[in-house]
Amino acid sequence: MTFAVSGDAYDRFMGRYSRELAPVFADFGGVAAGQTALDVGCGSGVLTEELVNRLGAANVGGVDPSPLLQACAERVPGADLRAGAAEALPWPDDSFDAALAQLVVHFMDDPVAGAGEMRRVVQPGGTVAACTWDFGDGMELLRFFWQAARAVVPGTAGEASSFGTREQLDELWRETGLDEVELKALEVASRYEDFDELWSSFLLGVGPAGQYATGLDAEAQEAVRSEYHRLLGRPNGGFTLAARAWAVRGRVPA
Helix, strand or coil: CCCCCCCCHHHHHHHHHHHHHHHHHHHCCCCCCCCHHHHHHHHCHHHHHHHHHHHHHHHHEEHHHHHHHHHHHHCCCCCEEEEHHHCCCCCCCCCCCEEEEEEHHCCCCCCCHHHHHHHHHHHEEEEEEEEECCCCCEEEHHHHHHHHHHHHHHCCCCCCEEEEEEEEHHHHHHHHHCCCEEEEEEEEEEEEEHHHHHHHHHHCCHHHHHHHHCCCHHHHHHHHHHHHHHHCCCCCCCCEEEEEEEEEEEEEEC
8 A cells, every 4th residue: 555654754755735726636537615515535634624624524525445545634634534445435325525535546446436436416507627647747856756766777667657647637538438528738837945854755755756756765765866956957946846647527417
């Protein structure tokens, strides 16, 4: 399990981007007062907190299979949080006005089943939305890391092969039978005080990149660190990394 980590560890590594992405993604999903919404793969609760701020805790649900669910519970007391997988959501049909999955679809064991479950728990006319990082060239944190890893250990796959291209999301949402399918690029960024702050976040073991970094022996780890620093232009002091996510939304047929 690549997310058997603390909420603080996740927030230091990817949560800093998720915090920037959450309000933009919620806007894209049309989340507004008076609705009920489900956060699928809620993790430490970054998007869940955004939904609670808009809708109130009593109108928000969240589900996640990892220990990060506890961090979510601490962040959003009062929300309906349940342990479970996207492919078998523990709610009855038509339970919510919207279901959103932020940075989750590419981690689902079965994205087709997961999207189908999101549609099932949303009532007719409601919104089903998801977003994933653009693993091609839109997520600098991961793109340059995996480039460095492949330079040191040829053949390293990285996350670029993960599900979640713009075309895959569009096809998945249409095959799920959703109407009015739309896609959009969501742009965010995160600033680091120095390269050490960035590199130390990989050593927390979060996600595929963190698991890969902590699994290297000391020599290889230092080689990847050095190459990563070089690829980023050898920053000395503060710098900013940009990130782009592909987002898709559709409506459950009335």
